[in-house]
Amino acid sequence: MSATIAAAGLPLPTAAGENSHFPPTPEDFWQPLFKMFEIGGQAYYFTRPMALLLIAAIALSVWLLVTTRKAAIVPSKGQWLTEKVYDFARNDIARDMIGSRDFMRFVPFLFALFVFILLNNLFGIIPPFQNPTMARVAFPIALTLVVYVVYHWIGFKKHGAVGYFKFMLPSGLPGWIKPFILLLEMITFFITRPLTLALRLFGNMFAGHMLLVVFIVGGWVMFESGFLHEGGNPVIGVLAIPAWLMGALLTAFEGLIQFLQAYVFVLLAASYIGGALVDEH
Amino acid sequence: MTGDITLIGYGLATIGPAIAVGLIFAAYINGVARQPEAGNLLRPIAILGFALAEALAIFGLVLFFLAFFTG
Numbered sequence: 001m002s003a004t005i006a007a008a009g010l011p012l013p014t015a016a017g018e019n020s021h022f023p024p025t026p027e028d029f030w031q032p033l034f035k036m037f038e039i040g041g042q043a044y045y046f047t048r049p050m051a052l053l054l055i056a057a058i059a060l061s062v063w064l065l066v067t068t069r070k071a072a073i074v075p076s077k078g079q080w081l082t083e084k085v086y087d088f089a090r091n092d093i094a095r096d097m098i099g100s101r102d103f104m105r106f107v108p109f110l111f112a113l114f115v116f117i118l119l120n121n122l123f124g125i126i127p128p129f130q131n132p133t134m135a136r137v138a139f140p141i142a143l144t145l146v147v148y149v150v151y152h153w154i155g156f157k158k159h160g161a162v163g164y165f166k167f168m169l170p171s172g173l174p175g176w177i178k179p180f181i182l183l184l185e186m187i188t189f190f191i192t193r194p195l196t197l198a199l200r201l202f203g204n205m206f207a208g209h210m211l212l213v214v215f216i217v218g219g220w221v222m223f224e225s226g227f228l229h230e231g232g233n234p235v236i237g238v239l240a241i242p243a244w245l246m247g248a249l250l251t252a253f254e255g256l257i258q259f260l261q262a263y264v265f266v267l268l269a270a271s272y273i274g275g276a277l278v279d280e281h
Numbered sequence: 282m283t284g285d286i287t288l289i290g291y292g293l294a295t296i297g298p299a300i301a302v303g304l305i306f307a308a309y310i311n312g313v314a315r316q317p318e319a320g321n322l323l324r325p326i327a328i329l330g331f332a333l334a335e336a337l338a339i340f341g342l343v344l345f346f347l348a349f350f351t352g
Contacts, residue, residue, distance in 0.1 A: 203339035
């Protein structure tokens with residue numbers, strides 16, 4: 001029942017206690033819209049984040065096609081915005097992290113990654129979507145897998161299979177310490193980097209959205225128990241107003257975090273790509 | 282009063298990354314104040330350091346939920 005209410009975009013509880021979304025739990029982020037198919041008794045649902053993912057892909061395609069189709073030397077307002085965003089991804093992220101020699105072939109990848117994550121994150125505070133896609137851990141993991149394959153693939157291609165492992169070792173180490181350092185470096189390359197990349201995006205979106213839910217739905221629960229129930233304490237009801245103000249403040253803060261996390265994800269992806277491309281020590 | 286001790290554990294665990302993030306941005310501001318033209322050079326470095334320090338807090342969050350919901 002609570003899942004259907006949340007899926008309809010109405011996360012407010014109808015009565016305190018029963019159906020209450022306060023305090024919020026990770027289950028509140030599981031919002032199936034309709035059942036797609038069933039395999040072996042396991043039902044697979046089309047969820048709200050999946051719908052947001054599709055909307056983001058369509059919106060970005062339309063935006064980029066419309067603003068660049070009639071590209072002119074003196075840009076229109078729409079083209080100017082597109083150019084600014086592209087310029088940011090190209091110069092401030094790709095060129096700074098990969099180096100001016102071979103950054104150009106990664107710019108489409110990094111630009112697509114950046115605008116896609118940014119829009120999906122911003123869905124967290126844009127009504128009526130108000131659900132960051134990346135708050136379900138599977139989505140950042142999928143994006144991280146793409147980055148993971150790319151930076152390992154170009155590393156193998158540049159250094160060769162054995163050379164890639166040699167390249168992980170810093171030069172000038174005494175012989176006896178090399179196996180340990182190689183082990184540490186391999187853990188960094190194959191486990192820590194993708195793990196942190198996916199979990200950082202997930203954790204920030206998840207925790208940030210949870211915070212908003214705590215203040216806004218918590219304010220509603222206080223308001224309700226103060227005014228809409230018999231024998232409620234009006235002081236608690238009035239206290240809902242600061243909670244909502246805090247919610248509004250945190251929404252603005254969350255916008256900043258969402259931009260920053262999209263930037264950090266792409267910055268780290270670019271730095272891993274750049275790291276795999278540097279010449280032998 | 283009921284609750285879970287893991288919540289306090291996570292609260293304590295955020296202190297370290299919080300100090301780290303503060304130090305990183307303090308150093309960044311210091312650097313830009315001394316040499317404003319170095320701002321563009323320092324920003325990605327600061328953001329990278331910030332992201333790495335913050336990852337520890339995020340690990341704590343994930344581990345907190347693991348401990349909280351599995352037992």
